[in-house]
Amino acid sequence: MKQSISGITRAATLLLILCLLSGCTLIKTGVALMHTREVFVASKTNPDVRYLAGASPEIAEQVANRVAAAIQHSREVVEKAHGAKFAHAPQVYICHADCFTRYVPVTVNEPAAQFGDSIFLNIDALLKREARGALQLEYILTHELTHLLLYQVGGTMAYGRVPAWFREGVALQISQGAGASEFVTMPEAARMLLDGKHFDPAEIGSIFANRTATAYKLTTPMFYREALMFVDFLKANNPAAFDKALHDIVIGKDFHESFEAAYGASIASYWPAFIASVAAITPMPNIN
């Protein structure tokens, strides 16, 4: 759809004002959204998986073929975990790092991102991680699909109101740790938790100020690992309640109310028992 020049100017001005209010993330987002996606080519076996050849066309096509072959299974894993189905087929865009950062307002080292109703994959970062022995890109795809399901089924507002720590913890749980397990070990995260350096389990969640790693002075992998450990604890504590809460959250019900209805207690009330369980399996440091 064509926009008039004045319409574009108005949009740019609005974005500039928003940028002044809350940093430049919104500007980057606006710019990323203005790039056409029509240059992407559909993979041979799945028209919803598209790629841009870039500097290494063969590698780009290979990655696209891998994603096309894996996406159905990943979808099923994510849908089963939530007891909910995607509203429509996920759209995946694959390209090299320079292109990836044009389309998504994140850094060049990020291997993937769910951006609105689409998933973008960064070929260079993904293959670099695989070369280091990290989880294969198929797991990263599952991680991003978990975010996309909440966005698609719950809606934009519900997505924004789920605390980031829970969104990431669940995405890691379903993708077998893709995103943190290769960078931060469980003992390292346990030490941080016991030292009181962690996210707030009572975080309300907000579309305006949803706190992520930097807000808690944690690295992203540490934030993710801690979130995964707490989410795993909650699930182990009562698997049926966890499944019910997750289903209600993904269909757009209030995050804290869903948890309380399923467990009969607030999510934060489980924190002391969680910390005690971490302490029980963490050796005391040597004191000389």
Ligand SMILES: [Zn+2]
């Ligand atoms: Zn994530």
